Amino acid sequence: MTAQTPTRFGYLRCSSLEDVFKAVADHGERARIVAGGTDLVVGLQGRRLDPCMLVDLVRVPELHGIEKADDCLRIGAATTYSQLLESDLVSAHAPLLQQAAVEVGSVQIRNLGTLGGNLANASPAADGVPPLVALGAEVELVSRNGTRRVLCENFATGPGQSVLEAGEIVVAFLVPVCHEHDEGFFSKLGPRDQQAISIVSVTFSGRRVAGTRRYESVRIACGSVAPTVVRAFRAEEALSGIELEPETLFRSSRAILADISPIDDVRGSAEYRRDQAVGLLRSGLEALL
Amino acid sequence: MILVSFEVNGTAVRVEVEPQDTLLDVLRQSLGLLGSKEGCAEGECGACTVLLDGLPVTACLVLAAKVEGCSVTTIEGVASMWKGEEGALHPVQEAFIDVGAVQCGYCIPGMIVSAVSLLERDPSPDEKTLRQALAGNFCRCTGYNKIFEAVRRAANRMGGDL
Numbered sequence A: 001m002t003a004q005t006p007t008r009f010g011y012l013r014c015s016s017l018e019d020v021f022k023a024v025a026d027h028g029e030r031a032r033i034v035a036g037g038t039d040l041v042v043g044l045q046g047r048r049l050d051p052c053m054l055v056d057l058v059r060v061p062e063l064h065g066i067e068k069a070d071d072c073l074r075i076g077a078a079t080t081y082s083q084l085l086e087s088d089l090v091s092a093h094a095p096l097l098q099q100a101a102v103e104v105g106s107v108q109i110r111n112l113g114t115l116g117g118n119l120a121n122a123s124p125a126a127d128g129v130p131p132l133v134a135l136g137a138e139v140e141l142v143s144r145n146g147t148r149r150v151l152c153e154n155f156a157t158g159p160g161q162s163v164l165e166a167g168e169i170v171v172a173f174l175v176p177v178c179h180e181h182d183e184g185f186f187s188k189l190g191p192r193d194q195q196a197i198s199i200v201s202v203t204f205s206g207r208r209v210a211g212t213r214r215y216e217s218v219r220i221a222c223g224s225v226a227p228t229v230v231r232a233f234r235a236e237e238a239l240s241g242i243e244l245e246p247e248t249l250f251r252s253s254r255a256i257l258a259d260i261s262p263i264d265d266v267r268g269s270a271e272y273r274r275d276q277a278v279g280l281l282r283s284g285l286e287a288l289l
Numbered sequence B: 001m002i003l004v005s006f007e008v009n010g011t012a013v014r015v016e017v018e019p020q021d022t023l024l025d026v027l028r029q030s031l032g033l034l035g036s037k038e039g040c041a042e043g044e045c046g047a048c049t050v051l052l053d054g055l056p057v058t059a060c061l062v063l064a065a066k067v068e069g070c071s072v073t074t075i076e077g078v079a080s081m082w083k084g085e086e087g088a089l090h091p092v093q094e095a096f097i098d099v100g101a102v103q104c105g106y107c108i109p110g111m112i113v114s115a116v117s118l119l120e121r122d123p124s125p126d127e128k129t130l131r132q133a134l135a136g137n138f139c140r141c142t143g144y145n146k147i148f149e150a151v152r153r154a155a156n157r158m159g160g161d162l
Ligand SMILES: Cc1cc2nc3c(=O)[nH]c(=O)nc-3n(C[C@H](O)[C@H](O)[C@H](O)COP(=O)(O)OP(=O)(O)OC[C@H]3O[C@@H](n4cnc5c(N)ncnc54)[C@H](O)[C@@H]3O)c2cc1C
Pocket: A032, A033, A034, A035, A036, A037, A038, A039, A040, A041, A042, A057, A077, A078, A103, A104, A105, A106, A109, A112, A113, A114, A115, A116, A117, A118, A119, A120, A121, A125, A126, A127, A128, A168, A169, A170, A171, A195, A196, A197, A198, B042, B043, B044
């Protein structure tokens, strides 16, 4: 670790988890973790943040790599979207993550931004998070006091707020590998195709009962329609176990309205978001069926 | 101040940076490489696109302190990536001139770096791949058609069939 002694800002390049824990312990609330920097540096430029000690963890080995262990893929938190897109393990076992990754920012952003940063940033509009939620993934949080696992859906508690405690680092994701009949989609509505923040996103994962139009184990996650990425429990229930004929699909998709609480903002009105959430869910399912 | 050693366009450099300095600040202010432009300064427009260890990134979002030990290629180094004659331009640069893809020119360095990187990975990209590769580079003059045409022409000249 190369240490500096700045007045307002400092920068520490960490090469082990212990380095990170020490930096955070030494600098307390003034420490600010940096991974790809695509959220953080924008904040620095706009001077909305006033961090004092930047703690860069991109070279910590535990945060890298994608491996298959038993029924899970273990994906390091510093994995970039481009690395997710290139991974054969991800395309074989968690293709939903790639469907979302390709819609994040632009090539330039996908080469820098990390999945761990996307979760830790706790934006309701995060595109990397809904597939993690829909796949039932857990995140491994590590501090000097030990390791705990939290379901990704329970990580964020509000815009920019999460269960992450002081001194805790997002180290890896544990994503259950998909079954041969699992199907899913990530569908994002933005003002343009690439380089656009989601106005609404809907992610679906379900196990198709072979030879039918029925799904079981349905999990649906929505972005930009609540203070955090949320699961759509009502819609899951309404769409599980029934034959999804045009009529039932039309009716059941509307159940998502009970799961979401969108607001009006510069990107869209609450009403528009409600309509689009229903539409994305229905058209995504129509395309699968 | 932090001392950072890295490679720019094949040459080793060592610069002192402030923790909050970006790679773009260092390229333009400390190294005098003015080709990479600052547009939005928040990663949206792509005018500052450079290759970091071979991958296109927006230099305005990369903290300079991060690039220790890395290799950076800017628009100034693009020509020498191609095995052409001494002093010759890269085929992508040639094609931008031939097609007339440049109007005000501000976005062009980033556009060319992205296009060069695309053709290195995929010498004959289809239309969708081409558009996706350049989606992070905004041009407010040309409407993009000439730019896409230039990249197609370069792909042709470089041996791909687009
Ligand atoms: C032009 C542009 C376009 C974008 N487009 C999209 C988009 O389409 N969809 C989308 O979802 N996002 C988008 N983003 C936002 C951003 O790129 C993503 O959220 C990205 O995944 C953030 O990752 P990072 O590694 O860059 O995070 P950083 O900026 O490094 O960090 C983000 C936050 O997380 C914390 N953090 C990072 N890693 C860890 C860790 N391992 N443990 C604990 N805390 C950590 C940091 O302290 C910081 O608070 C865009 C950003 C830009 C600039």
